[in-house]
Amino acid sequence: RQQIREGWHLEDEPTVPVEAPADDVVALVTTRAHLEFDRAALAYEQLPPVERAAQLADIDSAVADIDEQLSACRIRGTLVPDADIAPKRVRSTRRRADAVDLPKLPVQAKTVGRVYRGKDGKTHRPSTLLTLTLDSHGPVHSARRRGSWVAPCECGRLHAEFDPLIGTPVDPASYDYRRAALDAIHFAKVLDRFWQNLRRAAGWNVQYAGAVELQKRFAPHAHFAVRGTVPRALMRQVAAATYHQVWW
Incomplete structure (x- = not known):
């Protein structure tokens, strides 16, 4: 703040x-x-x-x-x-052979985002609300709401808002507990490398403020207010490549 x-x-x-x-x-x-x-x-x-x-x-x-x-x-x-x-900590420069080649631009010493000019001549400097969420480790019990309508869970039942089953695996035998644990352990490392890669790919010193919180399935995810704009396709590409590389 x-x-x-x-x-x-x-x-x-x-x-x-x-x-x-x-x-x-x-x-x-x-x-x-x-x-x-x-x-x-x-x-x-x-x-x-x-x-x-x-x-x-x-x-x-x-x-x-x-x-x-x-x-x-x-x-x-x-x-x-x-x-x-x-x-001094020395980072490994080894990469997976199938890692995506991200754009690598010289990072300009600027933090101010791009300025857009509207048809009326006014200038705008928009910001971005970014949420980074881990992939599914398997279906979990959920109470999916669409306004006043509640969709049934994958188990076929309708769960109340405070049902203790919410967030737990529908099928514990097939749920990937190992990847869920490793994702939680390495989440901070993934975020750190995500911002490094995004700044190199965007070519400027992207600034942000945000917070990390737990979902009901106990998987961490993060909300960030990003100063300036970065193309959505580039953000998705950086997120996918970062997760792919750090996991290795």
Whole structure:
């Protein structure tokens, strides 16, 4: 909600102000750069190994001291390595041989959706309401309502709204419990990869806000308000290809 309140109405890309470094920070970084130059220059100087090692140790000690001072300053990034930081996660680039080839465009640094001009000359910047739902794992008991009319369940009965059977499998023997469990476990991964693929396929930094909820069959699904529009055919293609690839 906060994201929608602050940014949904914007027509131009927000500019994030960059804080200029203080003079003492510039001085420390400059000194560190000179020390790195001196360390590299040692490789070309004809010095005895003992003397070279002593000078290298002095330079490393000075660099470590500067890094410690910089860690207390207002700077972006991390200069002093932290042993507690987890190693960088490397994603696999392997793909299924039968995976769909999605469009891959350079992602533009924009979040504002496409502008449409009507016949009356007015401009519109519509948004999208997107629901991502998992496929069926088998028929379940349901109370399908069409206004005041209730359709019979696949079992042939009419279920009340709070019937405990609603959402449970009609035939437990044929229901795919394994895929239902794996879909629930990997749902967050599927959503994460869906937005990555959609941004690459659409060619711009698609923004969204949404929520995940459980259906009566206990399968998760998600509702998203998407800022801007993406062709429906492309969304369906990305959803199918993402599910196909992540499941593998």
